[in-house]
Structure formats: C-alpha cells, structure tokens
Amino acid sequence: MSGNKTINVVGAGPGGFAAAISLAENGYNVNLYEKNDNVGVRFNGDFQGLENWSDDEDTLSILGRLGIKINFLCQPYSGDDGYFIGPNRKKARIKTSRPLFYLIERGTGENSLDQGLRRQAEELGVNILWNHKMESLKKGYAIVGTGPKAADAIAKGMVFKTSYKNIFIGFVDNRIAPQAYAYLLVNNGRATFATCMFNDFKNEKTYFERSLQVLNSSIDIDIIDEKEFGGFVNFFNEPILSKGDRIFYVGENAGFQDALWGFGIKYAMLSGYYAAKSIIDNELYSDLCKTHLYPKLKASLANRWLFSHLYNPGYTYLFKYMAASDDVIPSLRKHYNFSLSKKLIYEMAKRWYRTRLINKQCMHVHCDCVWCRHGKHEHELVENC
Numbered sequence: 001m002s003g004n005k006t007i008n009v010v011g012a013g014p015g016g017f018a019a020a021i022s023l024a025e026n027g028y029n030v031n032l033y034e035k036n037d038n039v040g041v042r043f044n045g046d047f048q049g050l051e052n053w054s055d056d057e058d059t060l061s062i063l064g065r066l067g068i069k070i071n072f073l074c075q076p077y078s079g080d081d082g083y084f085i086g087p088n089r090k091k092a093r094i095k096t097s098r099p100l101f102y103l104i105e106r107g108t109g110e111n112s113l114d115q116g117l118r119r120q121a122e123e124l125g126v127n128i129l130w131n132h133k134m135e136s137l138k139k140g141y142a143i144v145g146t147g148p149k150a151a152d153a154i155a156k157g158m159v160f161k162t163s164y165k166n167i168f169i170g171f172v173d174n175r176i177a178p179q180a181y182a183y184l185l186v187n188n189g190r191a192t193f194a195t196c197m198f199n200d201f202k203n204e205k206t207y208f209e210r211s212l213q214v215l216n217s218s219i220d221i222d223i224i225d226e227k228e229f230g231g232f233v234n235f236f237n238e239p240i241l242s243k244g245d246r247i248f249y250v251g252e253n254a255g256f257q258d259a260l261w262g263f264g265i266k267y268a269m270l271s272g273y274y275a276a277k278s279i280i281d282n283e284l285y286s287d288l289c290k291t292h293l294y295p296k297l298k299a300s301l302a303n304r305w306l307f308s309h310l311y312n313p314g315y316t317y318l319f320k321y322m323a324a325s326d327d328v329i330p331s332l333r334k335h336y337n338f339s340l341s342k343k344l345i346y347e348m349a350k351r352w353y354r355t356r357l358i359n360k361q362c363m364h365v366h367c368d369c370v371w372c373r374h375g376k377h378e379h380e381l382v383e384n385c
C-alpha cells in the first residue's frame with residue numbers, strides 16, 4: 001500500500017496509539033477515533049508497572065524499537081526498591097540484575113503514559129477525533145483497540161498521598177487477593193494500593209478491607225486524601241485478531257493480556273505495532289502475532305493454571321524460592337518461555353479456562369461493526385437469514 005493512504009484507528013489506549021504512531025512514522029495519514037474527550041479516562045492517576053522480566057530485551061529498548069519515546073513518568077524499580085509479603089506475612093526480598101518493572105502513571109494527568117502517547121501521536125500529525133464512539137467503519141483498513149469488554153479479573157484500590165518516597169510491595173495471599181495479588185506502588189509521595197482478584201468478585205469489598213489491614217500491619221504508612229478506584233481486565237485463551245482482511249483487533253480488545261498477572265500494556269503496544277506493520281509491510285497480522293506474541297501468551301495461561309493451583313502454602317514456598325535466587329529475572333523469564341512442559345500445561349489450561357466475555361454479534365446484513373465478532377462465515381449466515 002502506498003504511503004499516502006489514510007488508516008482509521010479506533011481507541012486511544014496504548015494499543016491504538018502504538019499502531020497510530022507506527023503508521024504516522026511511516027508516512028500514513030491516521031485518523032484516531034476516541035469515544036471520550038481525553039485519553040486515560042478509564043484510569044485514575046493510579047500507578048501501574050511495565051513489566052521487565054518476560055523478554056531478554058529490556059522493555060524500554062523494546063518501546064524504542066516500536067518508535068515510542070519516554071516522555072512520561074517511567075521510573076525503574078528493582079529488587080532493592082521493595083519486597084513481597086506472602087501468606088505467612090514474612091518479608092521476601094528479591095535480587096534483580098536489572099529493573100523488575102518501570103512504574104508508570106495511567107489516566108488524564110500530565111505525566112501519564114496516556115498523555116505521553118497522545119503528545120507523541122499529535123507531534124506526528126495523527127488526527128485524533130475526540131468524542132467519537134465508533135460502532136462501524138464502512139471502508140478501508142481499521143485497527144481497533146477499544147480495551148477490555150468483560151471482567152475476567154478485577155482490581156479494587158485507592159490512590160493517596162503519603163510521606164513515603166519510592167517503594168513497592170507485592171502481597172500474595174488468597175485471603176486478600178483470590179488467585180492474584182495486592183500491590184503498593186509509591187512514587188514521590190504519591191501512592192497506589194489495590195487488590196486484584198480472579199474470582200469471587202462479589203466479595204471485592206471484603207478483600208479490599210482485608211488487604212488494607214495487611215498493608216497497615218506490614219508498613220507504617222500514612223494515607224492522605226485517599227480516592228478509591230476499580231478496574232477490570234479481560235483475556236481469551238485464543239485472541240480474535242481480525243474480521244475479514246481489513247479490521248484488525250489489538251490490545252485487550254483482541255484478548256491480548258498476560259493471563260498470569262494482568263500486565264497487558266506491553267501486549268497492547270506490541271499488538272498495535274504488529275497490526276500497523278502488517279499494513280506497512282504487507283505481512284499477515286496473524287503470522288506476526290503467532291511468531292511474536294502467542295508463545296508468551298500461551299505460557300501465561302499455563303502459568304495462570306499453575307498459580308491458581310498453588311494456594312497459600314505454594315505461594316509461601318514460591319517466595320522462599322525467589323528470595324534465595326541471586327537474580328529472579330532469568331527464572332521469571334524462563335517461566336514465560338513456551339517450553340515443552342508449558343505446552344502440556346497449556347493444553348489443560350485452555351480447557352479449564354473460560355473467558356467471561358459473551359461474544360455478542362450484530363444482526364447487520366453487511367457487517368462493518370468494529371465491536372462484534374462476525375467472522376466471514378458467520379457473516380454470511382446472517383446475510384442469509
């Protein structure tokens with residue numbers, strides 16, 4: 001395709017922005033449709049982590065390759081900057097040879113990842129159309145990164161001010177975060193504390209209260225001006241990549257999400273980048289995803305199965321094992337490798353795991369919807385109705 005064509009991107013999240021930035025850098029005109037009047041509206045100024053353990057290459061170097069500049073808060077946190085607390089409430093300190101994660105901010109704030117990506121896209125001439133909730137796109141290529149559509153895991157938390165500077169604490173205990181974890185992230189006197197859960201959502205309030213008690217018994221932290229927030233993520237065991245050969249799904253909307261712990265930002269950006277690359281270089285998006293994203297995605301589902309079956313005694317053992325390691329990064333990376341044992345576990349895990357997404361379909365005769373999931377065959381069936 002020649003460089004002066006216009007491509008439509010739907011959703012100004014990390015997935016949509018990565019696609020838009022890559023296309024614009026390669027000379028394409030990009031219309032980016034966003035349903036809100038700003039970026040990051042579904043977030044609350046809360047801190048998140050760009051994980052730095054699943055690839056050999058450092059995450060910031062990967063972002064550099066995608067053409068993404070670091071013009072947002074992006075602070076490295078290594079093993080020295082915090083610790084973990086298991087079900088026995090003992091501190092487990094870990095050693096890391098490089099940052100374990102990069103702390104970033106999400107939301108509408110000036111230093112957030114979302115605003116940083118917005119500035120980069122605007123500088124490259126991406127035409128962002130605010131308040132455009134897209135339901136359908138009639139013609140041309142479209143890259144759709146509209147975020148999660150169902151809650152497969154949820155988080156309940158709060159942001160607050162504190163006199164602490166920089167620290168992270170990860171808590172693992174099924175009594176406070178069923179099959180997941182709670183986390184404290186502090187940067188420069190601002191903090192995020194949340195508990196995540198993969199089941200028993202109806203008791204989220206109880207888990208949050210319990211996790212707060214554990215926080216207060218673990219660290220003497222002052223909590224000022226707290227504001228509560230909640231959120232959710234979704235993942236499918238098989239992502240849905242496209243509709244026909246012109247609408248490509250990226251990020252969580254496609255089901256790209258780390259099934260183990262919900263670290264979906266890197267997946268969103270990478271899938272956005274590969275969707276753009278498939279248009280720029282005339283390659284198959286499915287091939288790019290299968291080569292670069294599926295192995296880790298499948299390993300993460302196998303890891304989810306394993307983690308869900310460890311229970312509290314297993315978590316205690318896990319922390320002992322991690323604390324004894326000279327460098328946890330290589331062992332974490334090994335667990336994201338789709339090895340033979342992970343392949344076997346994955347086969348079991350994909351039968352065990354069911355997304356909560358109800359896959360709605362429209363009833364249009366000629367389907368241009370960005371949200372429904374008509375494959376070609378299903379589309380024809382509707383047409384014949």
Ligand SMILES: Cc1cc2nc3c(=O)[nH]c(=O)nc-3n(C[C@H](O)[C@H](O)[C@H](O)COP(=O)(O)OP(=O)(O)OC[C@H]3O[C@@H](n4cnc5c(N)ncnc54)[C@H](O)[C@@H]3O)c2cc1C
Pocket residue numbers: 010011012013014015016033034035036039040041042047048049050051132133134135145146147148155194230231232233250251252253257262263264265266268
């Ligand atoms: C509380 C919480 C904590 C998290 N912590 C982490 C973490 O520490 N590390 C990590 O890697 N990940 C984390 N995640 C997951 C991460 O935030 C997501 O995986 C990531 O934001 C997905 O990016 P995306 O581009 O696919 O979707 P989103 O970020 O959801 O962006 C989608 C965009 O599309 C827009 N949109 C939706 N529908 C339409 C429409 N019809 N038309 C136009 N625009 C539309 C939305 O308004 C939004 O701007 C967390 C998630 C939550 C909820």
